[in-house]
Amino acid sequence: MLPKTTVLLVIAILAVAAFPALAVHMDSQLTGDLGVLDLATDVTFNGTIWTYTYQLTFTTAIGSSYVHSFAVDNIGQYLFTNASNTGNFTNPTYDPNAWSVDWILGTMTQGETVTFSYQSQHAPDVITVWATVGDSGTYASGQTLGMGAEIPEPGAILALSGMFAAAAGLWRRRR
CATH class of the missing domain: 2.60.40 (Immunoglobulin-like)
Structure with a gap:
């Protein structure tokens, strides 16, 4: 099973790539x-x-x-x-x-x-x-x-997604 941060990062990248x-x-x-x-x-x-x-x-x-x-x-x-x-x-x-x-x-x-x-x-x-x-x-x-x-x-969406993934990774490490 993949770590949550990897899954969140992949989801964020896919969301930006699929930007309608x-x-x-x-x-x-x-x-x-x-x-x-x-x-x-x-x-x-x-x-x-x-x-x-x-x-x-x-x-x-x-x-x-x-x-x-x-x-x-x-x-x-x-x-x-x-x-x-x-x-x-x-x-x-x-x-x-x-x-x-x-x-x-x-x-x-x-x-x-x-x-x-x-x-x-x-x-x-x-x-x-x-x-x-x-x-x-x-x-x-x-x-x-x-x-x-x-x-x-459009790069702002990618930056926000990256910050979200980083925050999720930090939250997981602190737990």
Whole structure:
């Protein structure tokens, strides 16, 4: 039979290794003189990195028949990586002076759906998003999830588990 401390340590390590991926979903609409766009936002956490995915559907055109760009506010100018999209937009790269994550120079027509995504160490917060048409000056905006100031520390769980195992070992030795 294994000592209790070994069993507790193995349980703590397995609990950290089996840390479930977190997922958050938010549906919203972008509205304005451009029209109405439905936005489904999914944010997942794999234990070290957050992946932000925005599925944008151009449902109702008012001021223009196409969307030229999509932007997510980044007021804290937080680092992001691996930006991509399923349409023909130019993907952004991180710029420490930029106040938003911008997919530009694309064309999205009414009824079309395009998925935009990026990764970051920053946990989600509710922020403003924009869909714009550059040449006509029309836009639509709304609220969804984006990078917040908090960076979670998954190592804290491992440290607490290790302290618990050490305390259990000391308690056993004193007995």
